[in-house]
Amino acid sequence: MIFDEIKAQGYTGGKTILRTFMQPLRPAVLTKATVRFETSPGHQAQVDWGRFRVDWNGEPKRLYAFVMVLGFSRMMYVEFTEDEKLDTFIGYHLRAFEYFGGRPEVVLYDNMKTVVTDFDERGHAVWNERFKRFAAHHGFLLQNCRPYRARTKGKVENGIGYVRKNFWPRVQTFTGLDDLNRQVRQWLDTVANVRAHGTTREIPRERWLREGLKPLNPMPFEEVDKQARKVSSDACVSYENNRYSVPFEWVGQIVHVQDLKNGKIRIYYGERLLAEHPKAAGKYQRVVNEKHFEGLTAAGKHKVSQPMPRLVPKAIPEVLERDLSIYEQFTDEAVVQR
Structure with missing residues (x-):
């Protein structure tokens, strides 16, 4: 970052001279020797949150940086937000995968409460059910760091440190989260992902071409969740x-x-x-x-009325009226038959 700044101010020398000049100013740092774990192309990404303080209209405010680093290429995605909620977390995964052009086989997390709700009797992570469905929907596996072994996600830890040391000092002012994320996207595209990485000695964007990431499920998760x-x-x-x-x-x-x-x-x-x-x-x-x-019997005093039987009077048979001459005819016929 210092090289970029003094170059913009007219410095014409190289990085070697600058390193030599800065060497006496660097503090001595003692570290434990560890075996570095390297991942194969397309296998793993690491995710974590970084926390940053800002002056928000005169009041101190905490912002959170979602950071995802591809293990093989060291390609990085960063986005700032105001919270660490699960829906926010899911959305940032989708935008990171979109930025990378696909997803890895496995994503590694520390034991953040957003996604790890508990541990079973064997010490295995109990994942948030909804986040587990999200991962299954898009086809990647969830993996958590072993407790007290944060160095297993050293790639993303180093990434957060790089954001803090290289990007954050560049931010003098911003008009809102949208502007801050515009600035960090420009930094990703012009600095972080195009410089020679300190470990691989390769440019992340060029190494990313060999990642071979898998495509996401074309059906949006919210449509099936x-x-x-x-x-x-x-x-x-x-x-x-x-x-x-x-x-x-x-x-x-x-x-x-x-x-x-x-x-x-x-x-x-x-x-x-x-x-x-x-x-x-x-x-x-x-x-x-x-x-x-509709059709449900209400409770209490407002019961639905039941049908009542109705008495229908029996009908009186109709009497056929005949002329008396007909009866006289029948009488005459009876006399004749005798």
Whole structure:
């Protein structure tokens, strides 16, 4: 970074002279000898968060840098955000994969609470269910660092250090996160990914051509991501602190909620669509479709009235009226027969 700055100010010398000049100023650093772990092309990426402090309208504020480094080429992706939430994390994976032109076979994480919810009795990571579905959808495996062995993700740790030492001092001002991310993207494209890497001695972008990354699933994850819920006695399911109705016949059944991330919620039983609702903007709201309760007997004093039997009077048979002359004729006929 110093070389870039003094070169812009007119320095015409080389890096060797600058290193010689800077050598007495560098502090002595003692490190433990370790065996460096190198990955094959396309096999692994490493991910971690970096934390940075900024002056945000006169108040100190923490920003988070999502950093992903491809293990073989050392190609790096960086993006700043205001939180470390799971949806943010998933979105940054997608943009990193888009930047790299594909995904590796495995992604390595430390034991961040966003994705590792617990450990089983054998010490294996219990992954966040939704993040595990996201990884399975796009076809990459999840791997976590062994506890107290952070050096197993040294590539991304070094990447965060490089961001802190080389990019961060360049940032004098920024107008917002969009501007800060524009600056870091320019740094990635003009500095980080085009310089000779200190370990490989190759340019990451040129080495990246040999990564052989796999394509992502063309179907967006949010279109297939569904979360299981049980339909409660009021014919509603709970999702993100709100309740949504389904037809009352499904009370007690396990259904699946799909958040389209476009303001709509869909609820399925298998492949059958039971309901679609606008997504509630707040919390503790109840979103219902009145048609879902049609035919349901109400509780309490507002019972649906039962049909009452109706008495129908028996009909009086009609009497046929005849002229009296007809009866006289019958009488005459009887006398004749005698």
